Amino acid sequence: MAECPHFTHLLVIPRIRVQNANSISSPLTHGFPSMTAFLGLMWALERKLSETGLDLQFNAVGVVAHHHEEQITQSGFVSTLRLTRNPINKDGSTAAIVEEGRMHMEISLVFAVQSETPPANAEAAQLLARQVRDQLAQLRIAGGSVIPSSAPPHKQQPFMVNMPEDDEAKETLFSRIRLRLLPGFTLVDRQELLEQRHDALREDNPDASRLDAWLSLSRINWHCVANEDPDKKPEWVNDKKGGGWIVPIPVGYGALSALQAPGLVTNARDGQTPFRFVESLYGIGEWISPHRLQKPEHMLWYADSQADDGLYRCANDYRPVVLHDFD
Structure with missing residues (x-):
């Protein structure tokens, strides 16, 4: 099992306002950019800083959402993306432009930094x-x-702190950092919920797949529960109540083909890098307030690439804390 890479500093860039970000995170999900987009931003920023002579290595990134506004129009139970009207071709036909869902958001970014100097x-x-x-x-x-x-202005000031090696001192310092990220929500991985739902579905249907479990967690499922008082009507309850802000998310890519040599595939974006066709991998995440996190690794996402197995995943080390154990 992968673990968050080691880092010596946390770099926090608070209150970044972004306009017209892509809200379609995968072929099946929307509402907030995929974590793959933020990992790509992290690597692009690292390369840009290297060009300016700054020696910083980014090993992981965390995102705190303070505000999000997807550009949609709601009509009853149906939501429609607000698309732009693009210029037409010279002959009056519609230009071949693939539209994407847009959203405005205000976020804070937390980078796990390793630096030699x-x-x-x-x-x-x-x-x-x-x-x-x-x-x-x-x-x-x-x-x-x-x-x-x-x-x-005082809430927009970025800061960088040295993380101590001692776990207790690190958690104490992080407890002060996370308060500066409120109010907001950060996305964490809850893959264990998918396994639990899959096991529960298989009790009634042995042929239930993980896709069935993923779809079950992605919607509100209503169940009729008999009332203890026979004179009262049965009560309808849903499985989302009290379970947290659970959402379906893309967690990376899985290979559809073998790795191709650089330049072998026509019209590839980069002719110097090996190429392979991939599809999205899906999981379950939860939006949680930063003040509920115990250590920075619970917030941070990092790359877990297993090229031999054809897996290119985003990983997160969040583990829920049990506050009470009545057993």
């Missing part, structure tokens, strides 16, 4: 954090544009 003091760390923020503002985030934030 760490900042000498707090002032140098603050300067470095501002340089990273300035470079980030020049990039696209999930296809969206970074625009000036409406948050108060």
